[in-house]
Amino acid sequence: MSESTFSIAGQSLIGAASMNGENGVFKGVNARTGEALEPAFGGASASDLARACALAEAAFDLYRETSLEARAVFLETIGQQIESIGDALIERCMAETGLPRARLEGERARTTGQLKLFAAVLRQGDYVDARIDPAQPERKPMPRVDLRLRNIAVGPVAVFGASNFPLAFSVAGGDTASALAAGCPVVVKAHSAHPGTSELVGRAIQRAVAQCGLPEGVFSLLFDSGIDIGRALVADPRIKAVGFTGSRAAGVALMKIANARKEPIPVYAEMSAINPVVLLPHALAARGELIARQFAAALTLGAGQFCTNPGLVLAVEGETLRAFELAAGAALADAAAQTMLTPRIHANYCAGVERLSRTAQVESLAASEQDNKQDKMQGGPFDAQPALFAASAQAFLADEALRAEVFGPASLIVRCSDLNELHAVLDSIEGQLTVSVHLEPADHEACRTILPTLERKAGRVLANGLGTGVEVGYAMVHGGPFPATSDARTTSVGGRAIERFLRPVSYQDWPDDLLPAALRGANPQRLARRVNGVLRREDCGH
């Protein structure tokens, strides 16, 4: 492949075509310097959007019935095409996001790993949930019909790229991978914070579509510096579900558009979390300083720009907590400042830190050196300095503003008078992606008391760990009650993410030759199928 294959043209990709959008122009921005990056990107128009949706709709019936193996190969091909871009992808992405090379190389591996995971999910086929309730013609008083069920794809899906995962939750990220696996064509609205990265990855998918001989409408990529195209995409009647990772305000706006449609559709928005970390007394006493260092490392990872960033710490006040606060403050003072993803995210972070600093009942533990530090480290203009605050549980319970997410490396320690008050604070918080508990064996009884509350608040509960680092596996839940996500019944990471883009269909009394392969008598796909409710594996005796 020639070098020019990987050049960036500033174009939207509509099916197999590339086009210069004529609806406004914008450029990527160097996150470290704020300088514009070439080339200019043309914003997509309403008619570009309509064409992408029409192609997706036209591709749907064919694409959703491609074989499991064909879609698995397609996902793997996307991964290979992304890898084949090589360092050009990493370098452009570093410039656009300010994220370091090692992180982005890791994120690229995560992205191809997700594609491979869904290829494995497809080859196994359990996600189809094939079920057969055979006819019982002799049943009294009424004969029983033959009833067969399978999951099918919901239809074309809109995916919004995320600013904080330019690869793993953007153009070929988890939402796209799981929707394509389910059999849904995807129309991506690129995040304007990393347009060059988006185009490079979009072209990789476009090549994979061609290489696999799939209908071109399986994938399109639209650019827009504003919000019009994203809004119109969710409103388009051909779109049947939405995947989104971003702010609470934007996610809620998309939910409203989806609910106001003539046909409302599901929105899977992963939005806002402060990911409480509970330090139980014996753990705090036994290894408070170690936990403090682990906490500081998690808080500053990726400049704190993770959905699972530990923004809240809960513990019972006293000597051991004071020691933890000192150790955490010291560890954060040693942390290097890091460039944030965009100037706007940096400005919002600074405003959030400023707001907490000025709140009367909030004590600053590690934010005061912000200005000195920046000079000392010769940091860039968009670097974030970690910030750590403390407040009493009473103050926290009284002021809803203290529960708002500050996106970046800022956290608030809530000093509780006892475990009952700590439980009350937990009860007061909104839905979360993660809640962590640090505990020793002597804390188990106390933990048993709060665990039901933790399960109700979060999609993932951790013992002696921190939520950053979301394993891509079969047992992961990256989700949780509102406002962590718009739909607590789902996960956006891991094998179950495919379920978001499926719906069940039941087939009654169909001739075998008209049934989908998954439900035919001969079981040509050798799927595990549930017969009268009991799962039967082809290779298992029962």
Added chain:
Amino acid sequence: MSESTFSIAGQSLIGAASMNGENGVFKGVNARTGEALEPAFGGASASDLARACALAEAAFDLYRETSLEARAVFLETIGQQIESIGDALIERCMAETGLPRARLEGERARTTGQLKLFAAVLRQGDYVDARIDPAQPERKPMPRVDLRLRNIAVGPVAVFGASNFPLAFSVAGGDTASALAAGCPVVVKAHSAHPGTSELVGRAIQRAVAQCGLPEGVFSLLFDSGIDIGRALVADPRIKAVGFTGSRAAGVALMKIANARKEPIPVYAEMSAINPVVLLPHALAARGELIARQFAAALTLGAGQFCTNPGLVLAVEGETLRAFELAAGAALADAAAQTMLTPRIHANYCAGVERLSRTAQVESLAASEQDNKQDKMQGGPFDAQPALFAASAQAFLADEALRAEVFGPASLIVRCSDLNELHAVLDSIEGQLTVSVHLEPADHEACRTILPTLERKAGRVLANGLGTGVEVGYAMVHGGPFPATSDARTTSVGGRAIERFLRPVSYQDWPDDLLPAALRGANPQRLARRVNGVLRREDCGH
């Protein structure tokens, strides 16, 4: 048990208590005569509602962690308590609904059958979706954590009784059974069309709660002649999901309330469908008259008051369709008039029939005898006379009003010029619960062309059958795209209905003794669990 155990007091049931509501008074109505039935029911107040929700909330953490066996026994006990009411239940229900004895005895068996189905789902335990991704401490570059997933109950659930299934989709119906199975306390808003039936069944559940030693808040039953309590129930922050069967207007109103909450919650509303029946040419030629008689029987079953009632017939015009129309008209002329569920439903039905009769491009095939018939059969004032209409595909495509559901025994035949036009008509309709196709082997190729459209329009597709008669099994989907339901990803009948009231939670690195039983190393519940994505049965070699 004494006879008085089964008396009707006109009281709401709040946990273990019974109370005379003081928020207005209403009575049940004899569906045949329109006369009021004793006793009077007092409407629940906002504070009654608050108390029911508080009890449900208080019961939730304990109830959701009862053993699978304990909940299975509870469901079976509810069924036994319903059966123990005996004929008093059937007689009251006949009076309130106008439905005949045989239908209601069948519906009672269906209701206890549903409870038994979910008991079986619980004992099997696959719905828990237990998953384990074991730790890999040696993995490079990062060790892998231990990650375990299970489904837990979402929280207290609001259920709305349905007018057309006073037993199987009301107080102890499919929504209640599946929510209780999932581990969710239930607060039922009784349908005011059958309050006595509701109280009898509610007291049966109340006795089962006590007999099983469960917390009283597991179940409450509220009466209200208006809509205030229902609206407030969906808005209550302690309620985490809603089950509803009824009209499109009411379902959409509940969706809006749920979406406007501070924490939006899922609404499972089963609303509106016209259930198209496609007659392919060879089937029409080979057995048009037989299909006509089957169609007429399905259309008039239960006075046409089923969600799956065949309200639309699509076929290519010609001699064979004309013969079908004549045969269907004759069969409907012979059908006895039947009492409708309520005077209001009867009035709405008559208005819908009247509207179609007056539509210029609609031909009446079997509605003209309405008045004569009523005299001849000495029918009651709220009897429905079947009605059959016909229109061209052009007229149907041009007039959206022809696609609206007329709840009752009315149907519209759409005469298409050819199969392409028939396909266009199918494409134009909204989401459906069912679509049926009547076909012969010579029709298979034509069917293959339209089948993808059918799958996209409906939750259940049938060959050579009609949608009435919804089998309660593992492979049933009683659902479908909006407006058939509010959530096409789910079913309200069959084993998968439990999924509506579950959400996944992931446990990372927990000590074994703090893990829920479903995820402990020793697998004390002997669940099938997915290990690294592969399902392992305890009794299967792999």
